[in-house]
Amino acid sequence: MSPQNEPRQTKSQRQSAARERARLIREQQRKRERRNRMFTIWGIVAAVAVIAVVIGFIVANGIRGQVADSGASPANTNAYGGVTLVKPNQLATSPASGDVNVKDTQSPTASASASGAAQPVPHGVEKAASGKPAQIVIFVDLACPVCKNFEASYANQLDTWMKDGKATVEYRVTNLLDGSASTTNYSSRGANAAYCIANSAPDKLQAFLKSAYEQQPQEGGEGLSNDKLKQLASSAGAGDIGSCIDNGTYRPFVKYLTDQGRADGVTGTPTVFVDGQRWSNSGDFTEFAQKIISARK
Known part of the structure; x- marks a missing residue:
């Protein structure tokens, strides 16, 4: 149609x-x-x-990744990465000393070695001056089970020597176990947290270290998270250091002090010196140290 x-x-x-x-x-x-x-x-x-x-x-x-070779130093540390307790919960204080760089680590020299010793004595480790407390220096790693056992066994004795003015206790917190004790470089992150506290709340460092050892994760796992480290720091009374932990502010510093320790022959933890004499990690540490302390003039 x-x-x-x-x-x-x-x-x-x-x-x-x-x-x-x-x-x-x-x-x-x-x-x-x-x-x-x-x-x-x-x-x-x-x-x-x-x-x-x-x-x-x-x-x-x-x-897990790369960490810069240079970075800021925290306050209240010495030139070799140590934090020194002069009394329980009381650090020797000092201002931050500027940046450190891994390329500035020093090789052991005659002045840094114990005369006749088979192994060098690390830089800054020496017999204290006459009339001063003995110098106890302890290289530790927060992921190290043997370090945890050492603290559990001897923390009270260390406190007693400090209270009595017989010794100071210097900790150098390393990352020697990165890559072996955890899958997230917990050694570095834990050490960084310790130095964050040393920088801003030095009187809380000892409490944080104690808590970190008490809650030490199993070897080979992820380690404590940054959030858990912040929780431990807060529980120790360190205040808000969350950005320092999350930003890894002192991880280059940890890298530097660990490399310096390796250069000085420190390849495991705990490595302990009393007035420059190295403990063999066998036998009773109290007995070993007490002989040296008692012999001081």
């Missing part, structure tokens, strides 16, 4: 057809809008995923 012969639509039919066309247009528009919304949502999801990957990479790099 030709168009001329088609029956003319009524007004009602024309209105109905117009409504149907409008409905189809609206439906197409809704489909386009839904499609555009989906594209937008998936775009946002993709962007969030990319950001998460970047953040994860940054965090993982901070936990």
Whole structure:
């Protein structure tokens, strides 16, 4: 039938057809809008995923990755990375001494070696001057089970010598067990946390070390998280050092002092010296140290 012969639509039919066309247009528009919304949502999801990957990479790099060779020194430490307790919970205080760099580690020299000793004595380890307390220096690693046992066995005796003015106790907190004791470089992160506390709350360091040993994780696992380290620091009364822990502020410093220790023959922990004499890690430490302390003039 030709168009001329088609029956003319009524007004009602024309209105109905117009409504149907409008409905189809609206439906197409809704489909386009839904499609555009989906594209937008998936775009946002993709962007969030990319950001998460970047953040994860940054965090993982901070936990497992490379650490700068140079960085800031915390306050209340000596030139070789030691923090010295002169009394229980009382550190010898000093201002921060500027940046350190791994390239500045020193090789053992005659002046840094015990005369006739088979192994060198680390820099800064020596017999205390006459009339002064004996110098006890302990290289530790917070992931080291033997260090934990040493503290459990001898912490009270160390406190007694300090209270009586017989000895000072210097800790050098290393990262020697990174890569072996945990999968997240816990040794470095734990040492960094210790130096964050030494820097800003030195009277809380001993309590933090005690708690860290008491909650020492099993070897070979992930180690304590940064959040757990912050919790231990807070429980010890160190205040807010979260950014210092999360940023790894003193990890280059830990790297430096550990490398200096290696250069000085310290390859395991605990490594303990009393007035420059190295304990063999066998026998009773109290007996070994007491003989040296009693012989002082």
